[in-house]
Amino acid sequence: DGGITQSPKYLFRKEGQNVTLSCEQNLNHDAMYWYRQDPGQGLRLIYYSQIVNDFQKGDIAEGYSVSREKKESFPLTVTSAQKNPTAFYLCASSMRQGWTEAFFGQGTRLTVV
Amino acid sequence: QKEVEQNSGPLSVPEGAIASLNCTYSDRGSQSFFWYRQYSGKSPELIMFIYSNGDKEDGRFTAQLNKASQYVSLLIRDSQPSDSATYLCAVNVYGQNFVFGPGTRLSVLP
Numbered sequence: 001d002g003g004i005t006q007s008p009k010y011l012f013r014k015e016g017q018n019v020t021l022s023c024e025q026n027l028n029h030d031a032m033y034w035y036r037q038d039p040g041q042g043l044r045l046i047y048y049s050q051i052v053n054d055f056q057k058g059d060i061a062e063g064y065s066v067s068r069e070k071k072e073s074f075p076l077t078v079t080s081a082q083k084n085p086t087a088f089y090l091c092a093s094s095m096r097q098g099w100t101e102a103f104f105g106q107g108t109r110l111t112v113v
Numbered sequence: 114q115k116e117v118e119q120n121s122g123p124l125s126v127p128e129g130a131i132a133s134l135n136c137t138y139s140d141r142g143s144q145s146f147f148w149y150r151q152y153s154g155k156s157p158e159l160i161m162f163i164y165s166n167g168d169k170e171d172g173r174f175t176a177q178l179n180k181a182s183q184y185v186s187l188l189i190r191d192s193q194p195s196d197s198a199t200y201l202c203a204v205n206v207y208g209q210n211f212v213f214g215p216g217t218r219l220s221v222l223p
Contacts, residue, residue, distance in 0.1 A: 033210070042201065042215040043157075058210070090156055094211075101147055102203070102211055104156040 002027045006091050006105035012113045013078065013085060021076045021108045023091035032074040033102065035090040036060060043090065049074055050096075078110065086112050115140045117204050117214035125220045132189040134217050136202030139183070146178055146185045147203040150196075151216065157201055161187070192221045 004025045013019045025032065031050050035043040045058030049068040063082025068074050074093075078085045088109050092102040116139040126132045134148075145164055149157035163169045163176040163185065175188040185204075189196055202214040 035213075043213040045210060048210060088154075096208075100145075101159050101162050103159065107156045109154075 004091060004093055004103055004105035006089075006108050008108060009106065011108055011110045013110060014113060016080045018077055018079050019110065021078070021089055021091075021110070023074045023076065023105055024072055025074075025091075025093045025103075025105075026072060027093055027095075027103065028071075029093035029095050029103075030071070031094045031096055032068070033092045033094075034058075034064070034066065034074070034076045035092065037088045037090060046076065046089075085110055115143075115204075115212045117202055117212050119200075119202055119214040119217045121215060122218040123220050124217055125222060126192050127222050128192060128194060130192050130221075132192045132196065132219055132221070134187040134189075134200050134202075134219065136185045136187075136204075136214055137183055138185070138202075138204045138212070140204070140206060140212075141180075141183065142206050143180075143183075143204045145205050146176070147205075147211070148174075148176060148185075148187045149201040149203060151199045151201060153198075160200075189219075192219075194221050194223050197221045 007022045033048045034046040047066040049055035065077045091105040094102040147162045148160045151157040161176045163178045169176045173190045177186045199216040199218045201216045203211045205211045
């Protein structure tokens with residue numbers, strides 16, 4: 001089955017800790033995206049990538065970092081510099097950037113403890 | 114700043130009625146338009162997309178696009194309680210990123 005897999009589903013972070021959220025897709029999509037969603041809010045773009053070894057900041061990139069070493073994988077690291085990381089994180093992919101529909105993974109809910 | 118606007122709701126309709134969800138966008142260069150459904154605590158799932166002016170029907174869902182008015186809508190016929198969710202409108206220009214609206218919460222009352 002083709003799709004996007006995010007892990008873990010739930011993640012707890014202590015103050016000052018970096019955590020990495022995994023996103024893997026087997027749809028052969030070139031473009032991948034990370035969004036953040038806060039309760040009752042829309043989606044805000046953190047980072048996006050069109051091709052391997054290239055990525056761009058979105059609207060709220062501060063305190064986050066990404067890598068794109070493989071076409072299938074686009075992990076997101078939430079660093080200690082992100083002061084309010086508690087949110088629902090969504091990874092998505094599309095065949096080309098902005099050409100076709102985006103498909104989403106099941107999301108990771110991150111909570112600071 | 115490209116913007117997509119939706120009424121936040123909640124929009125309440127009785128079971129079996131037609132639910133009408135609306136979306137306006139600011140970028141006249143927008144070319145593709147998408148409707149996603151998001152259940153509470155879940156990720157968005159694509160319902161429909163539309164590229165050309167007019168109507169596009171898929172089962173109980175109809176998307177309507179009017180580029181001159183910069184307006185896209187989603188009609189849900191014979192609404193069911195299982196349709197209760199938040200509906201996200203997304204817009205893009207080829208080669209650029211999707212812009213999502215804040216979503217409209219729909220409640221279908223049995």
